[in-house]
């Protein structure tokens with residue numbers, strides 16, 4: 001990596017702005033032309049987007065089109081051209097990285113079928129992490145890391161290469177165990193779900209800006225602030241890493257309707273427990289910790305009713321009590337149920353109704369508190 005240049009001190013602490021990029025990109029479009037498609041172009045059977053992104057100084061220029069399946073009056077799909085600009089300062093972290101990502105579990109879909117998008121990016125001075133093929137439209141997350149600030153460590157594995165990005169100026173020696181945690185948990189879930197996902201690089205992105213205190217698993221990318229490395233060093237045996245890696249399948253491979261924390265988070269945490277159990281380290285301690293957390297709750301909440309994890313009791317019910325209780329069931333049955341659901345519904349959005357229909361054995365668990 002080249003020498004570290006002056007760190008861009010321009011920052012915007014409004015994390016909400018960073019969080020809302022995707023909605024912004026997809027909804028703030030200014031239609032500049034409107035064409036009705038010819039029958040030959042009508043093969044597009046659901047909404048699609050194609051966007052070109054180009055960086056000019058501190059501005060991101062976006063142009064492209066999206067397709068709407070049919071128009072009410074003409075009954076034909078409509079192509080809408082779009083062109084607009086975004087001020088990059090709103091999305092830049094203090095170390096010069098640009099983070100545009102989707103927020104939460106928001107999946108645009110029609111009857112479970114996802115909208116798709118293609119993004120082409122021109123940004124020579126940056127490592128570009130983001131999709132360049134047809135992907136679910138909510139997955140147009142985009143992270144640009146300045147090449148003169150960030151270093152990339154590559155670890156090759158038989159499944160796919162892992163690219164670990166972090167600030168070049170951070171010379172802390174990270175232990176091998178830290179890197180292995182990503183790779184080992186990835187390999188476990190590959191066989192748990194019978195799906196290795198992709199042979200393209202898996203990007204592990206540590207943002208150097210100390211104000212960046214979020215952690216999220218996006219398709220082919222796990223992004224987090226340096227704070228999370230410190231958290232790892234405190235509790236390496238049951239860290240956040242295998243939780244985020246499991247989301248590559250459970251949340252980024254199969255999707256759950258908006259803010260269904262029981263399906264997306266409790267079950268993901270349960271799947272993580274299976275990894276801890278299989279490697280024979282951290283499982284007992286993790287279960288003990290869940291138990292201690294459960295005792296801290298002021299009241300037990302029915303997990304099926306939880307639509308936010310803002311309060312301590314809600315958070316405990318979703319992240320600790322629910323996975324803990326599920327491990328008391330016949331885990332072979334639970335594992336098989338989840339594996340079958342994944343195989344059948346991957347790349348689609350699963351609603352609560354669909355889940356209950358497919359996973360009858362988990363109905364009581366979902367109602368419990």
Ligand SMILES: [Zn+2]
Pocket residue numbers: 243247264265268
């Ligand atoms: Zn999670």
